[in-house]
Amino acid sequence: MSGGRVHCYLCPRHCHIGESQSGFCFIRVNQGGKLYSLGYASPAALQIDPIEKKPLNHFLPGTRVFSLGTAGCNMGCFFCQNWDISKSKSDQVHSTHIPPEDIVALAIRNSCPSIAFTYNEPTIWAEYVIDICHAAREAGIRTVMVTNGYVTREAFHDIYDNVDAANVDLKAFTEGFYGRVTLTHLQSVLDTLMWLKQETNVWFEITNLIIPTLNDDSNEIRHLADWILEHLGPDVPLHFTAFHPDFKLRDIPKTPPETLHEARRIALDAGLHYVYEGNILSGVADTFCPGCGQVLIRRSWHDVLQIALRDGACPSCGLKIPGRWNASRIDPPAIVKAEEKLGGEYDALNL
Ligand code: SF4
Numbered sequence: 001m002s003g004g005r006v007h008c009y010l011c012p013r014h015c016h017i018g019e020s021q022s023g024f025c026f027i028r029v030n031q032g033g034k035l036y037s038l039g040y041a042s043p044a045a046l047q048i049d050p051i052e053k054k055p056l057n058h059f060l061p062g063t064r065v066f067s068l069g070t071a072g073c074n075m076g077c078f079f080c081q082n083w084d085i086s087k088s089k090s091d092q093v094h095s096t097h098i099p100p101e102d103i104v105a106l107a108i109r110n111s112c113p114s115i116a117f118t119y120n121e122p123t124i125w126a127e128y129v130i131d132i133c134h135a136a137r138e139a140g141i142r143t144v145m146v147t148n149g150y151v152t153r154e155a156f157h158d159i160y161d162n163v164d165a166a167n168v169d170l171k172a173f174t175e176g177f178y179g180r181v182t183l184t185h186l187q188s189v190l191d192t193l194m195w196l197k198q199e200t201n202v203w204f205e206i207t208n209l210i211i212p213t214l215n216d217d218s219n220e221i222r223h224l225a226d227w228i229l230e231h232l233g234p235d236v237p238l239h240f241t242a243f244h245p246d247f248k249l250r251d252i253p254k255t256p257p258e259t260l261h262e263a264r265r266i267a268l269d270a271g272l273h274y275v276y277e278g279n280i281l282s283g284v285a286d287t288f289c290p291g292c293g294q295v296l297i298r299r300s301w302h303d304v305l306q307i308a309l310r311d312g313a314c315p316s317c318g319l320k321i322p323g324r325w326n327a328s329r330i331d332p333p334a335i336v337k338a339e340e341k342l343g344g345e346y347d348a349l350n351l
Contacts, residue, residue, distance in 0.1 A: 006030045010155045011074045011123055012188045025124040026089045027072035039070035039125030041100070044085050044093035048110055048351055052302040054146050055239050055278055057287060058323030059165045059203050060114060061297055062304035065144060066107035069119025070095065070128075075148050076183035077171070078248035079211060086120040087247075096349065100131040101341075104139050108338040110351055113327035114164070118146035126159050133162035140328045149192035150184055156195055165324065166204040167239075168193060172215035173224035181214060190227070197232045203324045205237040207278075210255050210263060212243070221263045225270035234273045234290075235322045240264060242279035257282050291319035 001007055004019045008028050015023035017030040027038040051065045071093045073086035080086050085093055098106070107115050115136055117129050122145055133143045142164040149168040151159065160166070170189060171182055178186040196204050208224060210216050228236060240263040242255035260277040264284060267275040273290040277283030285299040294316040298306040308315055312325045 038090040042095040043068040066112040105338040114142040116144040149189040225267040237274040289314040292317040
């Protein structure tokens with residue numbers, strides 16, 4: 001652009017970045033009129049999680065997911081629970097250089113059938129995400145975006161044509177909340193959800209974190225559920241999760257369990273088939289058959305206790321349950337090969 005600025009159109013912020021400056025997300029920088037991604041191959045958080053923690057309840061249940069995130073974020077949520085990395089610049093966090101193919105080898109070595117881009121917003125390190133996806137697909141490993149859904153039309157297919165699953169945070173259902181509390185806009189996130197539904201084969205679920213007084217109004221929850229039903233259909237799983245005071249919202253109390261129970265009741269009454277409660281001990285985490293009510297997957301917190309599905313269907317009434325139910329097996333020779341490739345290089349990570 002004029003004056004040596006560069007235009008980043010990866011997310012709807014459309015940052016115009018001056019020479020030696022970074023965009024809002026901190027990790028995309030203008031150096032000499034070129035746009036560089038400082039997040040590439042530089043994860044600042046690495047962990048092996050249950051897939052239920054993402055949360056995904058209809059995608060490879062009971063498996064472990066190799067999870068990574070970098071510094072920075074394109075939203076400014078006052079309630080961020082990973083603000084130590086999301087609000088940091090890349091030189092303020094401890095990161096490890098790991099090329100895409102080594103991420104895949106680490107996942108295989110740790111018997112994880114999938115890799116999640118999570119903890120901070122993966123859209124802002126899309127080039128690394130896409131390269132990991134390519135390497136993962138060759139190795140039969142699935143990939144997951146855990147995302148705020150704040151991505152442009154121009155970048156959407158570059159990313160989502162390569163991933164297998166997503167959990168999209170729909171943080172509220174009012175523009176006022178999005179503007180004041182996340183410093184972004186609601187409509188872009190709704191657009192992403194519709195593109196996912198209409199234009200991809202990505203399996204996706206939705207999370208709505210309920211914050212007392214800010215987005216817990218029952219009319220708002222009803223509108224959110226109605227919108228999902230009308231635009232995405234009844235089979236997209238919806239997770240209501242509890243807020244814990246953090247970052248800039250330390251004066252608001254935790255979400256009472258009754259609020260989540262009520263939200264779940266509203267969404268089920270609206271016609272959604274799979275509605276879950278998360279981040280509370282008494283939360284409803286089991287999957288029920290919407291046809292006959294049979295418990296299909298029994299969970300305790302993030303643990304899967306029992307899977308009763310038969311070939312992806314209810315064993316009582318035979319109703320097909322939407323999801324991706326079968327993880328590819330990681331054979332011992334593949335693990336040996338991954339170990340040989342990695343040598344001892346990342347042993348200090350203590351995964
Ligand atoms: S990805 Fe980062 S630099 Fe690019 S538009 Fe979004 S916030 Fe700005």
